[in-house]
Amino acid sequence: MIAIPPIAADRLPALLRAMPKAELHMHIEGSLEPELIFALAQRNGVALPYASVDALRQAYAFTNLQSFLDIYYAGASVLLKEQDFYDMAWAYLLRAQADHVLHTEMFFDPQTHTARGVSMATVVNGLHRACMDARTQLGVSASLILCFLRHLSEEEAFETLEQALPHRDQFIGVGLDSSEVGHPPEKFARVFARCRELGFHLVAHAGEEGPPAYVWTALDLLKVERIDHGVQSTRDPALMRRLAQDRIPLTVCPLSNLKLCVFPSLSEHNLGALLDAGLAATVNSDDPAYFGGYLNENFTQTFAATGLGAQHAYQLARNSFEAAFVDAGARRAWLDQVDACFAAAA
Ligand code: ADE
Ligand code: ZN
Numbered sequence: 001m002i003a004i005p006p007i008a009a010d011r012l013p014a015l016l017r018a019m020p021k022a023e024l025h026m027h028i029e030g031s032l033e034p035e036l037i038f039a040l041a042q043r044n045g046v047a048l049p050y051a052s053v054d055a056l057r058q059a060y061a062f063t064n065l066q067s068f069l070d071i072y073y074a075g076a077s078v079l080l081k082e083q084d085f086y087d088m089a090w091a092y093l094l095r096a097q098a099d100h101v102l103h104t105e106m107f108f109d110p111q112t113h114t115a116r117g118v119s120m121a122t123v124v125n126g127l128h129r130a131c132m133d134a135r136t137q138l139g140v141s142a143s144l145i146l147c148f149l150r151h152l153s154e155e156e157a158f159e160t161l162e163q164a165l166p167h168r169d170q171f172i173g174v175g176l177d178s179s180e181v182g183h184p185p186e187k188f189a190r191v192f193a194r195c196r197e198l199g200f201h202l203v204a205h206a207g208e209e210g211p212p213a214y215v216w217t218a219l220d221l222l223k224v225e226r227i228d229h230g231v232q233s234t235r236d237p238a239l240m241r242r243l244a245q246d247r248i249p250l251t252v253c254p255l256s257n258l259k260l261c262v263f264p265s266l267s268e269h270n271l272g273a274l275l276d277a278g279l280a281a282t283v284n285s286d287d288p289a290y291f292g293g294y295l296n297e298n299f300t301q302t303f304a305a306t307g308l309g310a311q312h313a314y315q316l317a318r319n320s321f322e323a324a325f326v327d328a329g330a331r332r333a334w335l336d337q338v339d340a341c342f343a344a345a346a
Contacts, residue, residue, distance in 0.1 A: 001318075002339050005346050007310040015345050016299040016313055020337045022103040022320035023096060023284055023295050025228050025251035027147070027177065028127060029076045029109055030287025031092035040078035040087070049074070060290055065209050065260050066179055068290060076112050085126025093134040093142060095288070099296040102334055103141040103324055106131075107175055111149045111160055120163040128170040143325070144171040145203065148191065150183035157191045165198075172325050173201030175228065176218075180210040185218040192222040201325045203251075205229055209262065212236035219248065226251060226323055231262060234270050234277075244278040249323030254302040255293050256286035266305035275312055282320045314342050 007015060034053045041048050050056040056075075062068040079085060089106065096104050106127070113123050124144070131142040146164055148157040164171070174195045176188055185192075185204055192202055206218040208229035215233050218224050219242070230250035233239045243250065254269050256262075263269050274281040283302065288294045293301065299316075302308070321334045 002314075002343055004311045004314045004342055007345060011345070012303060012310060012313070013300045015310065015341075016303060017296045018100060019313060019317045019341050020100055020102050020321075020334060021295065021317050022105075022282075022324045022334070023101050024105050024226065024249070024282055024320060024323055025107070025253055025284035025286060026092070026104065026295075027072075027107045027109065027287050028089055028092060029079075029112065030072060030291075031095070031289050032075050032078075032088055033091070033289045036088065036091060037075050037078050040080075040084050044078060044080045044084070046078045046080070048078070060259075062260055062290075068260055068287070069178060072287065072290060073112055076109075077116065079113060080116075080118060080122075082122045082126040082129075085123055086130045089127050089130035089142075090133070092288075093130060093138055093140055095294045096142075097134075097138045097140050099294055101140060101295055102337070103321070103326060103330075105143050105145055105172070105325060107145050107147045107177065108171075109147050109149060109177065110164065111152060111156065114160070114163065120160075120167065124164070124167040124170050128167075141326070141330070145173045145175050145201070146171050147175040147177040148188060149178040150176050150187065150205075151179040154187060154191060157188055158194075161191065161194065168198070171200075173203060175202075176204035176206075176222070177228070180205060180208055180214065184210070184214050185222045185224075189221045192224075196223060201225055203228055207232035208257075209260075212239045215239055215243075225249075225325075229253065229257075231257060231270055231274070233279075234273055240277050240279070243280075247280045247322075249280040249282060249319065250274060251284045251323070252281050253284045253286035253291075253298070255288075255291045255298050259291040266302060269302060269306060271302060272306050272308050272312065275308075275315055280319045280323060281316070282323055283316050310342070310345075314338070317341075 205228040
């Protein structure tokens, strides 16, 4: 840790863009831009219920999580071949490199694809090949986290895990996403216990729209290492103390929360409150093609709206690497790069 002197407000956006960072909460299917959806639809002969790229983009007016998920799953229907998954991931990884993302952990939703007859191998091999190429060609470290869809059954999650096990060296962890309310973490306690035995890292979406109780059960029953979103935690002081004491990372996604009406405006977002309460919050893009911005947009728009400063930026950059599932040597090297960046900006 280094002391950060105040930095003039007009220099902050450039610092936010340039600082080294990790992205820990990004659904790769949520990086599918409308242009790529149309290109893949044409390549694969898939009919879309939208006449044009503009018509599709105009449908991106969400009122809550479910209104988004309906369109997000429809968009993913153009993905059929291994190369489609590669091309989608590669497009995101180029954006990540441009945003000075040194490390990214990308969520993928295999059940969205296997339900359409696409094999697990097609999905994982395409995504994993893009991760390998990002390392060698872009200098971006990238790994994969398999998410179970919580609106589906425990049995279907177990089947998905079975299908994924031949690929166990190609992903580092498992997560839980999709429609939160009515599908509490405990529904998947046995699946997560099995994944824990298998040595996977564990994360879960909790407290995005759902209550603080879901964050408690994600921690205590699923035994997750990070909470995805978790912004509802501020409603429960005892939970806030637990998250701060145990330094449980929260992967917060401000533009997602804005677009899905979790907060009425960005200026009312509680990122600053989470940080000031000593929580290990991070900033992430969630589904950047749908929510109006990649990682640097999330940083610059949130800082502009909430008045957060250089000390918060430094903390967020550090938190992102502290919370990453990487070895101690890589973490140390990246934290040193964060320190060097802020020392040079002072
Ligand atoms: N899948 C993609 N984005 C999601 C989100 N924000 N919450 C839950 N599931 C998701
Ligand atoms: Zn998410």
